[in-house]
């Protein structure tokens with residue numbers, strides 16, 4: 248896919264089915280993730296892949312988190328099924344690096360870029376993907392189970408697979424209200 252077409256038409260796809268990305272496709276997704284801007288080259292990220300039966304591991308963690316939150320039996324049951332909404336889930340985590348020059352928010356921005364880059368790599372290969380968070384990304388038990396230290400963060404769960412139907416491309420938005428000439432903002 249042409250790079251500019253990718254950048255101007257990228258869309259998320261929540262309806263994902265088998266097959267999972269091939270090893271070649273996954274390799275490009277991983278390469279894209281670590282190609283992002285990274286101040287001082289700290290590599291402040293970690294990506295955990297759940298595919299096939301490993302999704303059950305994530306489902307168990309979600310269920311236990313729901314239990315610890317005293318959610319209803321129905322919600323606990325549902326939590327266990329969430330990872331099965333796609334053939335592959337990549338949990339994108341900030342692995343914070345203590346550094347004088349690079350504050351945490353910059354490192355977080357780097358991991359967000361990586362998550363987006365992975366989604367773009369999916370889209371460019373006719374795969375579907377959607378970035379999800381919700382309460383599970385903030386939950387202490389889930390964070391701990393995914394190996395997050397105190398300053399780490401789950402930036403997102405990227406659900407990846409084959410689009411169940413061709414990915415609907417969102418209509419273009421008018422950018423003009425978001426971009427202004429400097430002279431409209433700054434007075435002499």
Ligand SMILES: Cc1cc2nc3c(=O)[nH]c(=O)nc-3n(C[C@H](O)[C@H](O)[C@H](O)COP(=O)(O)O)c2cc1C
Nearest residue numbers: 257258259260261377378379380381382402403417
């Ligand atoms: C940090 C972040 C967290 C998100 N969390 C969720 C989520 O938990 N559930 C969801 O349905 N969409 C979530 N979204 C939105 C989708 O990923 C997606 O961007 C949205 O459905 C709009 O589609 P588009 O990407 O094609 O514009 C999140 C997006 C971001 C950037």
